Amino acid sequence: MSSSTVKPPVWFWVVSVLALLWNLVGVASYLMDAYISIEQLEAMTQEMRELYEGRPAWVTACFAIAVFGGTLASIALVLRKKWARPVFIISLIAAIAQFVHWLFMTNSPDVYGAEVYVMPILVVLFGAYEIFFAKQGIEKGWLS
Template sequence: MSEQKTKKPPLWFWIVSILALLWNLMGVLAYLGQAYMTDEMKSEYSQEQLSLMESTPAWITAVFAIAVWGGLLGCIALILRKKWAKPVLLLSFFAIVIQMGYSFFMTNASEVYGAVQGIITPILVILIGAVLVQFANIGIKRTWLR
């Protein structure tokens, strides 16, 4: 069985991969900010926002962690041109869908945070997660990833 030779990816592959890495780093920072929130940070939120955050089940926080750390690892794999970027990004995407599904259907996040932070941003996160899975798939099909 012969190993398929990988091709050199175009410049736009690197641009998208680096932007995706930066996007996922922002997600990691959001997770860390929520997981290690200080009293000073809590003072910046309304009582409704704090109540919503504090009522979030531990399993959703774990799903959030899987989403952001998986996304970060998947984007690192893209930059390293590794095929395993796809399953890691797929895992991250499923975690995003679960997390945002909980937010949309099990909480009043859209009322508490408003339309932008409660609806538009979560939809954008879902879309970017899906696009990154497809991006990895394209990289595999075009033999940019090995």
């Protein structure tokens, strides 16, 4: 029942913990979004509020899958489990689906301006790196 994994270098732990922290920030963002107060809604412009209230349930589900999946995968990475990689893949697919809706199926770029693209680009790049990192961990024997 013992594992034949190789001891990972220190930077593996640094990257793994950073990935976990990154994904926990995503969970916090989701929870703030899910439990938005009436006061916060009233502080939005009419266009922002229409975007928020008009979001389909599947987009909210993709948001939840992306952040909770990424967090679960990051925990698996810290625990050195190779199933982190497929969970990171599912998380990234969910994030991309959410961003496709946000960027191309709504008028959010008109409402928020060009900065609306920044977070989706960061999330996709970091998500792709997490998948690559987990793949490298499997290949190097750091994950079992």
